[in-house]
Structure formats: structure tokens, C-alpha cells
Amino acid sequence: MAQQHNKFIYTFTCHEDELSLCRLEMRSLFGFDTDSSLIESTVKIDPSRSPFINERIDVLYRADSLAEIAQQLKGLSIEGATFKVLFIEHADLAGYTKVSFDERRKIEREIGQQIIGKVDLVHPNLMFAIMKCQDSWVFGQYIKSESIWFLHQNKPKNYSTALSTRVARAVVNIAVPEVDNIKAIDPCCGSGTVLVEALSMGINIVGSDNNPLVCPIARENIAYFGLKGEVSLKDILDVTGFYDVAIIDMPYNLCSVLDPDKQLDMLRSARSFARKVVVVTIETIDYLIEKAGFEIVDRGVAKKGSFTRQILVCE
Template sequence: MASQFIYTYVRHRDEKELCRMEMRAFFGYDVEDNVIISDIGVDPSRSPFIQTRLEVLLDADNLELLADKASELEIDQLFKTVCLNDITLAETAKIGHDTRRNIERTIGLQINGEPELDHPEVFIGIMQLNNRWYAGKLLYSSSDWHVHQQKPHMYSTALSTRLARAAVNIAVPHPKEKRVIDPCCGIGTVLVEALSMGIPIEGRDINPLVVYGSRKNIDYFGLKGNVTIGPIADVEEEYDVAIIDMPYNLFTHITAEGQLEILKEARRFSKSCLIITIENMDDMLEMAGFEIVDRCLARKGTFSREVVLCK
């Protein structure tokens, strides 16, 4: 029987479109709500939006039946039960603190194993969702990647860490055997996020100074990655995915013709491409031979960037 996973999400309202685009990349569909169910297993720490992942082991129509089923559950590690209804989940209202503690005790006492409240080796999550109850192995998202927000080499126009991380997930949701390149990598914001998730990616930039900064940023976080100096036209190998934070003439001297050339070169050596841009580039993408398959606006206050996935 295939595993079933329930993911809970936390996101700022400005991030709603970006979060849903990441959902579509990971799971093939999205939801308005802050919880999504899928048979696809994703490490919750990859996403800047996923809070928890519940791998369902038991489900029932009510709590009493769930407790009965829990008596058949054997956990060979020190465990702690956690009721996840401390917030509203989709249309299921938040459950009060005392009731959640009672639910945790009710299920925990039925499980065959040794409970440990202070230093558990595994968490068993319990959730009520849409009039059904679930229990299973609970994984929390790690916030370790937040340290990437402070790099030794930074500049004001670089992508935010959250946007870069989501962009990598959208471009390479399932990275097994995928070859990935960021051919205009700047100071390496995308490279750091991809490498920190164990996704092999190659970097490249025409500017030796930013390549130096990119290499230093990668080293600073103890990561290993290859960053080459040179124009995108010199890329000779083929890649499954290219991720491009498009240079723009507000902060660089690139022309519209130069942007189009970047897209044409990316089309030449990559099967798919994720473009991040401050201006609409639909006409250029069509001229370069790309087909747009998904998109969103990534907002931050009054500023927004287009995130466009092409094949």
C-alpha cells in the first residue's frame, strides 16, 4: 500500500502564489488551504513554507476508533505524541490546549512502545482533518537554512533566500539524476540553496568578481560546488534544468537583446528553464523557443518578481 503524507504549511500572504507554485511542482496540484495530502514524500525541510509532514500510519472516523487502532501500533524508538491541531487546518478548527493534551495521552497510552516527553527519538503526530482522524510519523521542518540569509558576500538586488529556495524546488522538485545549472549565478544565492538540499548544481557567471563572491559564499556554509567564469554562450554540455535570475538593465548594463541572447542560449543547452525576472518576458521566451508551463508572481511588499517555468 502506498504511503500517504499530510503536509502543513505556514506562509505570508505575499508568498501565497509562490507557495502554491511550489506545491504544484512537488505534488502535481495545489490547494488554497494550509494543508495538502499527497502520496509523494518530500523532505519538509526543503520548503520555506512546509511546517510538518505526517506520514499516515492510522486513520479512523473518530478518536475512539483511532485509539483502538493505535493499540496495534508498535514503536521501537522513544516516542512522543503531538496533536497538530494547534492551528486551524483547512476548515478544521483549532483544538484547545487541554483537549490536545488529552488526545495525546489517549493515543500515547495505547501505543506499544516507550513514551519519552523530554528527549524523544521519534514524534507520533495526531491530526483531525475534515472530520477524520490520522496518526503517524511526524517530521518537523528544520530552520537550519535560515542562516543562509546572512552571507559574507551580498548585494541588495540578490534574490531573497526564501525565494531562491522555493525557486530551486519549483525547478527541480525531484532531483534524482538531474543535471542543473545556474549560468548567471551572481553571488550564488540559488547555488547555496540547491547545494544545501543535496542537489548538484553548477554555477557560472561572466563577472569574475561575483564568481569570487559566489565561491566564498559556498565555502562559508561548508558546501561543495563548481562555479566557472565565462559567458553563457560558452556552455557546451547539456543540462536537464537551468535556473536564471535574469539580469536586468536597472542595475546592470544588459540590453533587451542581451537578455534575449541569454534565453536563446539557455534553450540550446537545457531541457527546461526557470526564469526569475522583474519584467514580463513572455515575448522573449517565445522567440527563444520556450513554452511556459507554470508561473506566479513572487511579491514582497510593493515589489514583485515573475517566476516562470518553461519547457
């Protein structure tokens, strides 16, 4: 009887400037991070949620050798759907030697031949993956990530100081690793970059801003992608109700930032309506966050050239 595994393998890619942000997202989604470009976890998430995840393999079989995997697969039947087997290569293995194109295709054929069903190499209904890990081979269903954040770059209205859609998507994952039964708010939503990413993930989030010029822009950007979300003209000091998490990209422009007293007022207000806050700031404001009654429980940075944003997880 083939052994079943309730494990998921994810592969990651990020630029050197994004490494800190990527690892912070890893810790938020999976509870730990790694130097590797691969994570194995019992946590199942849609790989398209993350701007850094390439793919997910839902592990079905694991063995010490490729031959053992082939033996386990004998008799596996795929009914009512076509399939394809894909060899996944990654460079984190000790003593790794790149597998040639011909060898990869050979392994795919050998594994695919053990499965009873109809192969479709162009438009399969199901994708399976075979991959070598450090101490074993794994086989499982394959789910490729879609770069949804990339499509959101084409929103009708953009602000030069807004977060990139890639960073915004990671920040949303850091703030809301588990989507179900979470009530979130972006009380300084600007043109709605964070709102678009969160709403596209099915997160229950509302937005507000004290600038009457940007609220219509945020609503237009949200509607452009067929999403529905509430955006109110409201100062963060006037937010009522209670939220599980708030995402606050501290306002600034190219010439100045808010003075410390105003920033402290914003953070104290957030303390009154949110259990957890993820703060995005270009300044070091640890002392203000602590003064507002928060504890910084994790942190990272998002870099773009010489420009750096701090991402602070506060509870």
C-alpha cells in the same frame, strides 16, 4: 488488523505576498495546488526542502473517530527508541473550533497510552502526530521542517539585488522537484544564493557568471556552509554541454536592466543547453521567451512590498 496508508500530509504557512510563489512550488512538488494550508499526497519529500512547509505526517492509521484510532493503536510496540505524541491543529476544517491546551494534552495522553514503549516528552527519538482532517482522524510519524534557508541568510557576502534565500529555495524546488539523476546549472549565479540552496538539497548543480568579481564571492559563500560546488567564470553565451534544467535570474541593477536583444541572446543560448529553464525576471518578457523557442508552462510571482519578481517555468 490496522489499515496502512501510503500517504503523506503536509501543512503550509506563507505570507500573503508569497501565496503565488507557494502555490507554484506546490504544483511543482506535488502536481497540484490548493487553497488549504494542508496537502495530502503520495509524494514523499523532506519537509525542510520547502520554505513554506511546516511539517510532514507519514499516515499510518486513519479512522472516522478518535476512539477508532485509539483502538487501532492497541498493541503497537516501539522498541529501542523513545517516543512522543503531538496533537496537530489546523484551521482549515469546516466549522472549526480551536481545541484548548488541556484538551490537546488529554488527546495526546490517551493516544500515547495505547502504544507500548517508553515516552520521552523532552527529547524523544520518534515523534508521532494525531490530527483531525475534514472527514477523518489520522495518526502517523511526525517530521518537523527545519528552516535551513534561514541559516543561509548569514552567508559572508550578500548582494542587495540577490534573491532572498527563502525565494531562492522555492525557485530551486520549482526547477528541480525530483533531485535524483538531475543535472542543473545556474549560468548567472552572482553571489551564489541559488547554488547554496540547491547544493544543500543534494542537487547536482554548477554555476557560472561573466563577472570576475562575483565568482570568488560565490565560491566563498558555498564553502562557508561546508558545501562543494563548481563555479566558473563564463558568459551564458559560452556555456557548453547539456543540462536538465537551468535557473536564470535575469541580471539587473537598480538603475537599468538588460536591453531586449541581450536578453533574447541569453534565452536562445539557454535553449541550446537546457531542456527546461526557470526564469526569474522583474520585467514581462513572455514574447522574448517564446521568440527563443520556449513555452511558458507555469508561472508565479514573488513579492516584497511593491517589488515583484516573475517566476516563469519554461520548456
